[in-house]
Amino acid sequence: MTCGGAVRLWLNIPVTAWTGAALLSLGVAALAIGLKLVLGLNGENMATLVLLQISAVLALAIFSGNSGIVSFGHSAFMGVGAYTAGLLTMAAAAQKTALPTLPAWLAGHETGLLVALAATAVVGAVVGVISGLPLSRLSTGSAAIGTLAFLIIIHVSLVGARDFTRGSQTFYGVPRLTTLWVALAAAILMIFAARLFRETRLGLALRASRENEVAAAAIGINMRQSRFLAWVASITCATLIGALYGHYLGAFSPKDFYFDLIFTFIAMLIVGGLFSVSGAVAGVLMLALVIQLLREAEAGVDLGFATLPQIFGLPQLGLGLALLLTIWTRPNGLSGLGELRLASLTRRPDEVAPKPLTLQAQTTPTKQSLAVRDVTVRFGGLTALDHITFDVPMGQVTGLIGPNGAGKTTLINVICGQQRPTSGSVTLGGQALSALPAHRVAAAGLARTFQNIRLFDRLTALENVVVAAQGAGRSRTEAEGIAMAELARMGLAARWNERAEAFAYGDRRRLEIARALALAPAFLLLDEPAAGMNPAETDRLIETLERLKAERDLGILVVEHDMRLIMRLSDRMVVLNKGQKIAEGSPDAVRSDPLVIEAYIGTKRHHNDQLES
Template sequence: MVRFRRETVIGILLTSLPLLVAATGASLFFPGGGERLVTLFMINVIAVLGIGLYAGNSGIVSFGHVGFMAIGAYASGLLTINPIIEKTALPHLPEWLAGIGMPFLPALAVALLVVVAVAVLIGIPVARLGGSSASIATLGFLVIVHVVLVASSDFTRGSQTFFGIPRAVNLWLALPFAVAAIAIARIYRDSSAGLKLRASREDEIASIAVGVNVRLHRFIAWVIGAALAGTAGALLAHFLGAFSPKDFYFNLTFVLLAMLILGGITTVSGAVGGTAVIMVIVELLRKLEGGADFGVFSLPTVFGLTDIGIGVAILVVMYRLQDGLFGVRELDERLPWLKGFEARTSRLDSDGSGTPVTTAGTLRIENLGKSFSGLVALEKADFEITPGLVIGLIGPNGAGKSTLINSVSGVVPPSTGRVMIDGMDVASLPVHAVPVAGLARTFQNIRLFRNLTVLENVTVAASAFKREADPRERARRVLAEVGLEKFSDRLAGTLSYGAQRRLEIARALALEPRYLLLDEPAAGMNPAETQELMHVLDRIRTKYRLGLLVVEHDLKLIMRLCDRVVVLNKGQQIAIGSPAEVQSDPAVIEAYIGRRRTPKPAQPGPLEAAGLNPGAAGLHNPT
């Protein structure tokens, strides 16, 4: 845990350094105009970090955080407005709100309470949404805030300018707030909650399968981001001294999102860097917007030149750098000397040992069935998985294998039947709670968190349980189990196909399950990779006494690895038994080969004709 804090502190210091340099330089060499520009930069950094804390970690672009800026600005403005000006500007203000005249900092604290209260109310429904639906909902919130501000003329002066606000914010007041915002955003990003939300950004289904409560973490990020945005709004209000609802609407939303996207939506350093770049572009183009004479040629007045310049900058950067100027990793995470430090501490702290898990109980699948709009995909599957044994699940394409494993793991709730562990029906649990019951899984199509490192992929799962001070220690031990410890700092999406398969198994193993469901783990592997996978599965089965359910089309692998085999065909369970019993079962032969005349004695058996040689396994002899 100490190392985690040290890395985070280093990142905060490196990201805050440009702000300190800019503030010092402006005060020493550009007093007045330079200080105002850098102060506005600080405020914009806070606002962009507020949006990025939610959008960057969840992957959902938010248009609504500018609405929180407006709420923060008007709330703090109402509390601090000069009482003399208030009588003229807001003659119909209710008595309970009139004549308060609070100092800025206490008013900011009260304003943030208002912002957080609104964020909680709005966040409850927004957290249930994902993707474009959530983005549209945040846009609707922004529009609602704007309309309410315009309509509430007794409180806000409607569409007219709200003035009389004390200009209490200067460079040296804005700087500590900006550094604090960087610290909050980076601490959250590096925390267990931030890591889980970033995992859901990469693949929501896979994150749920390793115990992430996606709605909860989206809600938390939404509220924290709203608080930062509300702070930025209050600071901006007391920096300008006068504002109106249009100052917190689409134009500001466009500029702030441009800052976030240009620098890199997923990183704190990207938010700060993108803000600086856009502000430089805006400042340069604003001077040219009214026209300029360069001697050789003259530039005419171009209305909206700054917006055009921002749009062109985004297009150019996105064309060459899809993830923004700073990419998907923090600046400090790519420094060679920090990488070396992390590698050294990894070797010191990880001994490659594992902790055996509890093996009591049995996973019982009772009459499990699933229908989709009247189409029966699975019915009456009935068998059990015992710790320490490997159960194979085979069947032709469309037999219902993936439906069964999805129903057992809770991804697709079953229509009938139960999935029992220690007397508890896990099929009735929320999907993110299934791993806590001792059930983990992999997917037919690899579902990794591609823009997280190998270590972070496994840490997401390891942090589902608070059994160690630092879940990364557990993650490193599991990576050693599958031979991936030397790739811990690599992005998961850069691994070879076979290594990605093993990483998915490691992530599931980090949940410390009693039962592990593997959906076609050898799919797409070459023979060498398949052989290595066999060794890994056999080793973890023996060491941890896991109950394994392996869905696989490779019949040779199934017959060599499994103690018992379940066969599905057309959604029905047609056989269960040892590999030798299943190979000679007429119903299984018919499902794979089809009806045929009885072969001559000299001819090979049907499964051998299909490419399976039972004797080649050396483990199971049908005779």
């Protein structure tokens, strides 16, 4: 996609991400080489460690930063990598004395670092798959504890597998192959991997589900699958970095990969910024310095006139306080949500009208309808919906109204696959929506907005819409064009690069509609689209929807309390009361229906009488 002659995407990833990563790499490399030049061997050692810490924190960020689930397990997975690679590269003679009971098939390989890393990557991927399968099934809160269970399981296994690891004794004789240059290469690779991963289809989908699980499912994101894939990638990276860390240390034991290590990494990631790769790097640099200073102060400091006492665990205390202060004062970390980028390269994508998808969705016949058939929902003794049947025809606007408690929300949840009906079904083009998991409903051709707006708050307006278009099977380039076109339709094109959380109420509603339209749905469900809008905004919304109806082959179901909007917009109306359908027909017919008048005005008069008496 070009704009003003400049390239916006390269390999389907924004150029700003590439240049940002390159800039960050340059900075880190300059710092590392500077340390070596100024401080000599000591500086080289320090720089190597910091580069490895950067790499490890970024491996953690690939999963935690994008999914929002903090992993406590990564240090242990690094341990797996360190022991695996160490067994392979160790000199045969040293191995005989250190590990006399090592099985023969593992002994005496004396491979080079690259071969060992390749083997470690395989082990890492396998371990990642095994741990990822249960983890991706857990809810967000439980998943964090799940990673804690992995930390313990792996730690206990490393201590227990004495034949391979010498148990809790020091595992020694690993050649120190991780030089400054190796660590620098690793850090640069990880900077690019982590920064670019954020922008991939998977990374963007995961960030969307981090911001709002329900909305992510509604645009077709399979959160479990996204979490699983990101976890496997992140764990594979972590074991590789662990292998390098092992070859930096030379001698280590299981406790080197336990709580203290992951605590350090988490503190670095959070202080710098969980949601930003640049932030994570800054956090490592800052806290590495703090740890270094505190470690020197740990033995007590002589101030000349007084001596500070020796404080055991001072670095830990410092990290704890840094973590606490960051969460209190800057919950998104010191860097906030921003990424390092060259502002002059930030280009606005062109608007492109969507080409029909060759894959799915739009190939369905146009004269189908969304059919609600005999739907009943009971919650215990309460019948929320009682044998409801109606159609939402293609090319028309169907209005759904009813007083509070009529069952509108329950009906919407049934249609969108969030609530299984007790009996009956909802079908679209022969597919039973009511039997699909929530994330498959979008692909079947139904998009929706929410009564309590659900946006991806910490994503930009463009990203909010792009993630939906990608969910419908578009490439990033196509998705950006479609997203800009939908943003322009809703009057938001000028604010494409602002984060959704900065938008005012009416704009948020419009952004949500743009996101739903980017799915290129056959049917659109709008849940109280005018709630909280002022009359001028409502008028503009009505105009936009009327234009939409004329432009696209689209069936719309609107649930609304605003009578002016629904009477003007609807071709047909369905009225619910106390779980039953009491009327269906043209707006005029419904308006004069005595049952409807009683449900709305009758009860109100009754209510007023009560108030007056």
